Amino acid sequence: MKPNAVWLVQVKPKNEARDRHGEHIKHDIADTGIKSVSKVSYYPLFRIEGDILLHDIETIASRLLCDPVIESCTIKNAGDSLAVVNGKTASTSRHEVEVWLKNGVTDAVASSVLKAIYDLGYNKTLTVKTGQLYIIEGTINKKSVEEIATRLLINPLIQEYKLR
Amino acid sequence: MRALDFLKKARPVSIAGLPDKELVKLSRENVLSLSLEEMKAVQEYFKKKGRNPTDVELETVAQTWSEHCKHKTLTGIVEYQYKDENGKWKTRTFNNLLKETVFRVTMELDKKWCISVFSDNAGIIEFDEKFGVAFKVETHNHPSALEPYGGAATGIGGVIRDVLGVGLGAKPIANTDVFCFGVPDIAWDSLPAGVLHPRRIAKGVVAGVRDYGNRMGIPTVNGAVYFDEGYISNPLVYCGTLGIIPKDKCAKKVSPGDLVLVVGGRTGRDGIHGATFSSIQLEQDTDVSAVQIGNPIVEKKVMDTVLKARDLNLYSAITDCGAGGLSSAVGELGEECGVRVHLERVPLKYAGLKPWEIWVSEAQERMVLSVPPAKRNEIEKIFASENVEAVFIGEFTGDNKLTVMHGDEVVADLDMKFLHKGVPRPTRRAIWNPVQNPKAKIEQKQVNASSYGDSLKKLLSSYNIASKEWIVRQYDHEVQGQTVIKPMHGPSFTAQGPGDAAVIWPYTVTGGENSGSHASRKAGASAWRGVVLSCGLNPEYGKIDPYWMAASAIDEALRNAVCVGGSVERMAILDNFCWGNPNRPEQLGGLVRASLACYDMAKVFQTPFISGKDSLHNEYALGDKVLSIPPALLISAVGIVEDIRKTVTMDIKENGNLIYILGATAKEMGGSHYNKISKITGGSVPKVDPAASRARMIALSAAMEAGLVRSCHDCSEGGISVAIAEMCFAGDKGVTCDIAAIPADGALTDSELLFSESNGRFIIEVQPSKKSEFEKLFKGLPISAAGNVTEAKMLVFRNAGGHKVINEKIGELRDAWNGRKSKHD
Numbered sequence: 001m002k003p004n005a006v007w008l009v010q011v012k013p014k015n016e017a018r019d020r021h022g023e024h025i026k027h028d029i030a031d032t033g034i035k036s037v038s039k040v041s042y043y044p045l046f047r048i049e050g051d052i053l054l055h056d057i058e059t060i061a062s063r064l065l066c067d068p069v070i071e072s073c074t075i076k077n078a079g080d081s082l083a084v085v086n087g088k089t090a091s092t093s094r095h096e097v098e099v100w101l102k103n104g105v106t107d108a109v110a111s112s113v114l115k116a117i118y119d120l121g122y123n124k125t126l127t128v129k130t131g132q133l134y135i136i137e138g139t140i141n142k143k144s145v146e147e148i149a150t151r152l153l154i155n156p157l158i159q160e161y162k163l164r
Numbered sequence: 165m166r167a168l169d170f171l172k173k174a175r176p177v178s179i180a181g182l183p184d185k186e187l188v189k190l191s192r193e194n195v196l197s198l199s200l201e202e203m204k205a206v207q208e209y210f211k212k213k214g215r216n217p218t219d220v221e222l223e224t225v226a227q228t229w230s231e232h233c234k235h236k237t238l239t240g241i242v243e244y245q246y247k248d249e250n251g252k253w254k255t256r257t258f259n260n261l262l263k264e265t266v267f268r269v270t271m272e273l274d275k276k277w278c279i280s281v282f283s284d285n286a287g288i289i290e291f292d293e294k295f296g297v298a299f300k301v302e303t304h305n306h307p308s309a310l311e312p313y314g315g316a317a318t319g320i321g322g323v324i325r326d327v328l329g330v331g332l333g334a335k336p337i338a339n340t341d342v343f344c345f346g347v348p349d350i351a352w353d354s355l356p357a358g359v360l361h362p363r364r365i366a367k368g369v370v371a372g373v374r375d376y377g378n379r380m381g382i383p384t385v386n387g388a389v390y391f392d393e394g395y396i397s398n399p400l401v402y403c404g405t406l407g408i409i410p411k412d413k414c415a416k417k418v419s420p421g422d423l424v425l426v427v428g429g430r431t432g433r434d435g436i437h438g439a440t441f442s443s444i445q446l447e448q449d450t451d452v453s454a455v456q457i458g459n460p461i462v463e464k465k466v467m468d469t470v471l472k473a474r475d476l477n478l479y480s481a482i483t484d485c486g487a488g489g490l491s492s493a494v495g496e497l498g499e500e501c502g503v504r505v506h507l508e509r510v511p512l513k514y515a516g517l518k519p520w521e522i523w524v525s526e527a528q529e530r531m532v533l534s535v536p537p538a539k540r541n542e543i544e545k546i547f548a549s550e551n552v553e554a555v556f557i558g559e560f561t562g563d564n565k566l567t568v569m570h571g572d573e574v575v576a577d578l579d580m581k582f583l584h585k586g587v588p589r590p591t592r593r594a595i596w597n598p599v600q601n602p603k604a605k606i607e608q609k610q611v612n613a614s615s616y617g618d619s620l621k622k623l624l625s626s627y628n629i630a631s632k633e634w635i636v637r638q639y640d641h642e643v644q645g646q647t648v649i650k651p652m653h654g655p656s657f658t659a660q661g662p663g664d665a666a667v668i669w670p671y672t673v674t675g676g677e678n679s680g681s682h683a684s685r686k687a688g689a690s691a692w693r694g695v696v697l698s699c700g701l702n703p704e705y706g707k708i709d710p711y712w713m714a715a716s717a718i719d720e721a722l723r724n725a726v727c728v729g730g731s732v733e734r735m736a737i738l739d740n741f742c743w744g745n746p747n748r749p750e751q752l753g754g755l756v757r758a759s760l761a762c763y764d765m766a767k768v769f770q771t772p773f774i775s776g777k778d779s780l781h782n783e784y785a786l787g788d789k790v791l792s793i794p795p796a797l798l799i800s801a802v803g804i805v806e807d808i809r810k811t812v813t814m815d816i817k818e819n820g821n822l823i824y825i826l827g828a829t830a831k832e833m834g835g836s837h838y839n840k841i842s843k844i845t846g847g848s849v850p851k852v853d854p855a856a857s858r859a860r861m862i863a864l865s866a867a868m869e870a871g872l873v874r875s876c877h878d879c880s881e882g883g884i885s886v887a888i889a890e891m892c893f894a895g896d897k898g899v900t901c902d903i904a905a906i907p908a909d910g911a912l913t914d915s916e917l918l919f920s921e922s923n924g925r926f927i928i929e930v931q932p933s934k935k936s937e938f939e940k941l942f943k944g945l946p947i948s949a950a951g952n953v954t955e956a957k958m959l960v961f962r963n964a965g966g967h968k969v970i971n972e973k974i975g976e977l978r979d980a981w982n983g984r985k986s987k988h989d
Contacts, residue, residue, distance in 0.1 A: 157455055
């Protein structure tokens with residue numbers, strides 16, 4: 001049996017498109033009393049695992065996971081650091097928070113994605129998970145980022161987060 | 165037994181001979197939420213059987229006997245102690261509180277147009293000769309507190325399935341949503357541990373209802389939002405669905421030999437113990453499996469396919485898989501005859517579920533159908549063609565037993581009679597000891613135009629009165645193309661005001677104007693017939709007296725419906741109680757009072773209750789403190805509108821028209837929003853005179869029928885000043901009003917006339933040319949033309965001395981309501 005590949009697809013708004021969800025989060029952060037965040041960017045994440053090649057993931061990403069008019073995708077092997085994905089080096093003023101559903105929580109979007117992948121003609125067993133990536137910029141320390149994550153970005157009952 | 169078998173099969177639970185303390189512990193540790201008395205009944209039953217129960221059996225009993233499924237408290241025995249008017253203590257015993265109040269009034273009214281009341285998943289009233297209208301309102305409070313988005317989404321998903329599962333299935337045509345949240349400006353640091361911030365809850369809940377409702381293609385047309393500190397830990401989320409159903413599809417009948425079909429979503433660990441969980445107060449560490457996650461796309465497919473199968477007469481009964489999962493749904497359908505199911509046939513999301521988990525899981529988007537064997541292939545084909553998973557898991561027997569198999573092992577074997585009739589009926593104590601009303605001191609302020617104007621703006625921008633447009637605009641309220649009266653009224657996007665009720669014209673189902681050509685009907689008899697939906701809720705009054713809170717909610721719901729063109733003579737209501745812990749006598753006492761009001765009011769209004777639901781135990785433990793919610797009774801009204809072309813909106817239409825105030829204002833500032841913003845507590849809450857109120861509603865409906873009403877608005881939160889202000893900025897018109905001309909009960913101060921929230925009042929716009937014709941209809945009723953629509957876009961209230969006590973620009977009032985900084989200076 002071939003080892004499974006784990007791919008991470010990150011959806012990004014194209015340059016002109018507004019990141020409304022990121023703006024909302026930034027506003028909510030200010031409401032909690034943390035005023036030093038200058039920018040929040042939001043990216044949907046899809047984690048696809050299975051015996052599947054990069055070429056196929058590219059098709060899936062461009063045809064299913066992003067809207068080519070306003071969005072673009074980057075694809076990486078899940079082992080790679082996301083900081084590299086974004087082509088920048090992480091600095092103390094830039095924090096990346098990945099949010100994923102806990103195991104066992106129904107992921108309705110993922111099951112729709114999976115169904116759509118099979119509708120595209122793929123027939124190998126795959127697993128899909130959906131998540132979110134938040135990039136928080138500003139003069140802010142790790143403790144505050146953790147506070148933001150638990151207060152605003154996740155519901156600890158069903159989600160967990162990873163700081164990159 | 166093979167080594168791995170214990171993982172899969174049922175586990176026997178030692179219950180025989182256990183002492184009381186151990187029984188309580190067993191119930192608590194397994195989240196059964198069964199009381200000691202109930203555990204003893206179970207122990208006794210299995211003693212007679214000469215064996216111990218399996219975990220599947222224990223779970224089945226717990227789910228079936230849960231507060232959520234059986235309404236043990238409201239149908240239980242209640243010993244009610246209260247003080248009569250002379251201050252003497254009296255006792256009244258209810259053998260079944262619900263049957264002696266809310267049900268009783270429906271039975272006594274015995275309206276011929278009630279098709280199904282309190283017996284099915286929703287209530288049904290007659291629409292016309294061919295169709296009925298089904299309406300159900302549910303609560304989803306605890307799940308929404310834990311996961312606002314998922315909780316609210318599955319709340320709306322659940323109530324849609326209730327309507328889809330009434331009779332042989334109604335087609336959902338509208339949703340409603342009513343929320344009570346904590347105040348949005350609470351400081352983060354003062355939040356109790358484990359509690360989400362009210363803003364997060366509000367945003368999540370609204371997004372959940374939006375995403376589920378919009379994706380189902382059902383318009384969300386009516387609702388309300390109420391903010392109060394008491395809902396910080398325990399928000400309330402009410403979701404309602406209206407459906408339309410052919411009259412010959414309103415009853416279900418399971419026959420022995422019919423097959424059990426499960427359709428829709430797969431079963432996983434989600435929502436395990438939802439039903440029993442709703443009977444316990446929220447703890448800080450409640451676990452993940454109680455959280456339900458919705459998938460509207462699956463439910464949409466289920467809905468469409470079920471309705472198709474219904475019209476082909478492919479099944480004999482249907483119900484939704486809600487609280488208690490398969491155990492409740494299958495158990496209910498098989499109650500009269502018995503049923504045998506095979507759990508290993510249930511499609512699972514993932515492997516590893518124990519039999520009891522499959523049996524009680526509250527995974528969403530599932531329905532259970534009873535299918536005559538002859539229809540087996542045909543129904544399978546239909547579901548397969550629509551990509552909806554449908555699996556036969558057993559059959560209805562004639563042995564009056566619930567038999568649950570897993571493979572070749574019997575994991576549960578229970579008598580239906582024990583399961584459905586065996587729950588012990590404890591006696592609960594209720595007590596009502598009215599708080600000695602500290603007379604609210606409302607200082608007679610100096611007549612000072614700027615202060616009343618400021619109060620009016622403060623009221624308009626207060627959380628409970630301010631625009632809810634940010635919520636309303638997220639919902640699709642027009643999908644299906646049948647929404648006649650929408651949530652926001654006004655001639656443009658800039659001039660908008662809050663509508664009182666929604667009207668749906670279900671012509672795509674009922675045939676609408678084309679139905680006039682049907683030979684079986686009188687030409688056009690019900691061609692323009694529609695349905696009106698509204699609600700009434702005011703927890704603020706409940707803090708002073710739950711009786712008048714309930715009465716006011718009924719009056720308000722009916723008033724709202726009448727404002728847009730509904731008729732109180734063809735209206736039914738639904739009750740949804742959200743209360744604290746009924747084991748506390750004073751909490752239950754308030755509940756009894758509210759139930760008594762339901763009876764007294766509905767009897768005189770002649771509006772039967774057709775469905776209802778209660779959510780008790782709304783309290784939150786934090787350390788050794790127990791916080792209880794302010795009790796809330798939501799009344800939802802549903803009625804028939806004879807001609808949707810005669811419906812009325814609330815925005816003022818033309819300059820020069822007369823503004824009538826119908827109904828007398830009384831010294832009733834208790835619980836008013838004016839008191840709330842002025843931080844005055846106590847006082848006397850608005851009472852209801854149902855006979856007088858009904859007479860006004862009937863007269864008003866006659867005026868609308870005659871086409872005499874240009875606009876009409878309910879007068880409630882904030883009183884007359886707020887109601888007229890809303891009509892002004894909705895229509896972008898000004899009004900000048902004489903306070904002295906306002907019909908009043910006794911001598912009232914200016915502030916009372918402007919801000920008292922007395923019930924039974926309406927603001928009505930009438931053309932001067934229709935004056936005498938209009939007034940003729942209101943002979944003997946408290947009504948007066950107190951104002952005029954003016955050219956100037958100003959709202960002016962003049963007092964007896966001719967002083968302008970309110971003199972405000974319409975644009976500024978609108979900005980206050982919209983929460984914007986005014987640019988009109």
